[in-house]
Amino acid sequence: MIKAVVAGALGKMGLESCKAIVKAEGMQLVGAVDSKEIGHSIGTFIGQPDINIVVAGDLEQVLRDVKPDVLVDFTRPGVVQRHIKTAINAGVRPVIGTTGMNTAEIEEFRQLAAQRRLGGLIAPNFAIGALLMIKFATEAAKFFPHVEIIELHHDQKMDAPSGTAVKTAESVAAVRGQISQGMPSEFEKIAGVRGGNFDGMRIHSIRLPGLVAHQEVIFGGLGQTLSIRHDSISRESFMPGLILAIRRVMNLDHLVYGLENLLFE
Structure with missing residues (x-):
């Protein structure tokens, strides 16, 4: 026991x-x-x-x-x-x-x-589906190195970005190598609007009532995009x-x- x-x-x-x-x-x-x-x-x-x-x-x-x-x-x-x-x-x-x-x-x-x-x-996340999302995203990053992460959580969560988003970014960074992503001369008209910068990729955190734990990893390539998403709709x-x-x-x-x-x- x-x-x-x-x-x-x-x-x-x-x-x-x-x-x-x-x-x-x-x-x-x-x-x-x-x-x-x-x-x-x-x-x-x-x-x-x-x-x-x-x-x-x-x-x-x-x-x-x-x-x-x-x-x-x-x-x-x-x-x-x-x-x-x-x-x-x-x-x-x-x-x-x-x-x-x-x-x-x-x-x-x-x-x-x-x-x-x-x-x-x-463990940043105990949802098995979220772990599969990270695994699939890591595989996808080998072919689609340009990536941004959007994580969405309830408005009582204290830390941002989420541990799952950080874990995803770490796993993606480990396989995609050094990537120059986005327009070098871009600028923010509102500070922080492009999200946090993690090894060249952007992480965006959303906090709203009604959410539980959600994450979307969006990859961009020549003439195509790929999205991998997981949603925890209850604890x-x-x-x-x-x-x-x-x-x-x-x-x-x-x-x-x-x-x-x-x-x-």
């Missing part, structure tokens, strides 16, 4: 994670951490009143008390970094969906996990990937960045 604690348990992704873990065969939800509703049962928030797990505010104390195998984290930048260190130091495998960390931080956590020979995962779309990740990290002795490294291995 894999025992899991969820941090950010009362957030939208946290609640879905708790529900998915409770339903998953061979898994047990043993702890819920959040800054809200401390002392109340998580069962009442996920439609499982018979689950008597009290929401706690101190992650370190919860890990000591329940000794889980895995920590699932959907909190926010500035909090998740502390949670990852706390988990690894406690010998608990981190499965992290919180985005907004930089490359240096991820490398620090990778080294910390390696010292403990502890499995873990930091349930992330749960099959999350459950897969929880199972897979149990057999790892190092921390991995990107669920695709477990899905397409």
